[in-house]
Amino acid sequence: MKEQLSVIKIGGNVIDDTASLQRFLDQVSSLNGPCILVHGGGKLATSLAADLQVPQQMVEGRRITDEATLKIVTMVYAGYINKNIVALLQARGCAALGLSGADGNLIQAHKRTGTQQDYGFAGDIDAVNETLCTGLLQQGYTLVVAPITHDREGQLLNTNADTIAQELAQALSRQYSVRLIYCFEKSGVLRDTEDESSRIAAINKTTFSSLKAEGVIYAGMLPKLDNAFAALDKGVDRVVIGKWSDLPQLVSGQNGTTISHE
Numbered sequence: 001m002k003e004q005l006s007v008i009k010i011g012g013n014v015i016d017d018t019a020s021l022q023r024f025l026d027q028v029s030s031l032n033g034p035c036i037l038v039h040g041g042g043k044l045a046t047s048l049a050a051d052l053q054v055p056q057q058m059v060e061g062r063r064i065t066d067e068a069t070l071k072i073v074t075m076v077y078a079g080y081i082n083k084n085i086v087a088l089l090q091a092r093g094c095a096a097l098g099l100s101g102a103d104g105n106l107i108q109a110h111k112r113t114g115t116q117q118d119y120g121f122a123g124d125i126d127a128v129n130e131t132l133c134t135g136l137l138q139q140g141y142t143l144v145v146a147p148i149t150h151d152r153e154g155q156l157l158n159t160n161a162d163t164i165a166q167e168l169a170q171a172l173s174r175q176y177s178v179r180l181i182y183c184f185e186k187s188g189v190l191r192d193t194e195d196e197s198s199r200i201a202a203i204n205k206t207t208f209s210s211l212k213a214e215g216v217i218y219a220g221m222l223p224k225l226d227n228a229f230a231a232l233d234k235g236v237d238r239v240v241i242g243k244w245s246d247l248p249q250l251v252s253g254q255n256g257t258t259i260s261h262e
């Protein structure tokens with residue numbers, strides 16, 4: 001039987017709140033078994049860009065990444081946020097190791113092309129270094145992954161953190177039984193985003209299509225669900241979307257929204 005691996009993604013809204021981040025990391029450090037934590041940080045990058053007067057634009061959940069923006073996101077994601085999370089996990093007795101996609105050639109990508117929109121230095125993933133991941137996980141490290149990738153020709157690229165989590169989860173599902181947990185600030189996929197009690201317990205491809213058509217699912221939740229179905233199609237065991245503070249229950253499948261084939 002394959003060993004269980006948790007791949008957990010935490011979004012920028014939670015990271016931005018110190019008290020929430022600390023409570024979330026208390027829970028991460030208490031989990032059993034190997035774990036990869038992928039973090040975003042879009043909120044902090046957007047506010048720093050505003051301070052520096054670098055205009056920002058998002059298209060279909062992806063940041064148009066010009067040169068100035070690439071510098072900002074690299075400093076924010078692979079620098080401040082990644083190292084802060086690693087230090088906070090170390091303080092909790094967790095053997096955390098921070099990596100961007102360039103470190104150890106963890107994630108190779110190419111500049112997004114072939115679309116009418118020029119996304120600048122936004123990267124689409126080509127390959128994940130599974131050998132590096134499994135080696136480090138077997139040594140007992142919890143990997144903390146920032147959403148910065150590279151093209152192996154010296155160019156750093158900015159890649160959506162939900163997609164990084166999905167690609168790592170599916171690559172590692174050859175070796176592990178992987179549960180992919182997307183943590184954010186709401187209790188799951190909601191029927192009404194203003195009503196926390198309207199959580200939808202399970203979604204499959206058919207219900208996803210109708211919820212999309214009804215306008216119940218929109219904005220950042222659309223690519224998150226596309227990533228969730230892609231992960232299931234490519235061998236990931238379980239995908240759950242839910243509130244960061246419910247992490248133990250999300251891991252055991254007792255809360256949040258479970259994404260399923262049927």
Ligand SMILES: Nc1ncnc2c1ncn2[C@@H]1O[C@H](COP(=O)(O)OP(=O)(O)O)[C@@H](O)[C@H]1O
Nearest residue numbers: 011012013184186188189190216217218220221
């Ligand atoms: N049905 C829905 N249920 C919950 N959130 C939804 C729904 N439809 C759209 N959203 C939006 O999607 C957002 C989450 O996507 P995103 O901001 O990309 O997450 P993250 O914080 O993980 O980066 C929520 O904050 C919410 O505004």
Ligand SMILES: CC(=O)N[C@@H](CCC(=O)OP(=O)(O)O)C(=O)O
Nearest residue numbers: 012040041042062063159160161
């Ligand atoms: C290309 C692209 O869009 N990259 C994302 C990476 C960060 C991210 O995904 O952060 P959240 O999870 O907090 O949204 C961005 O710069 O916003």
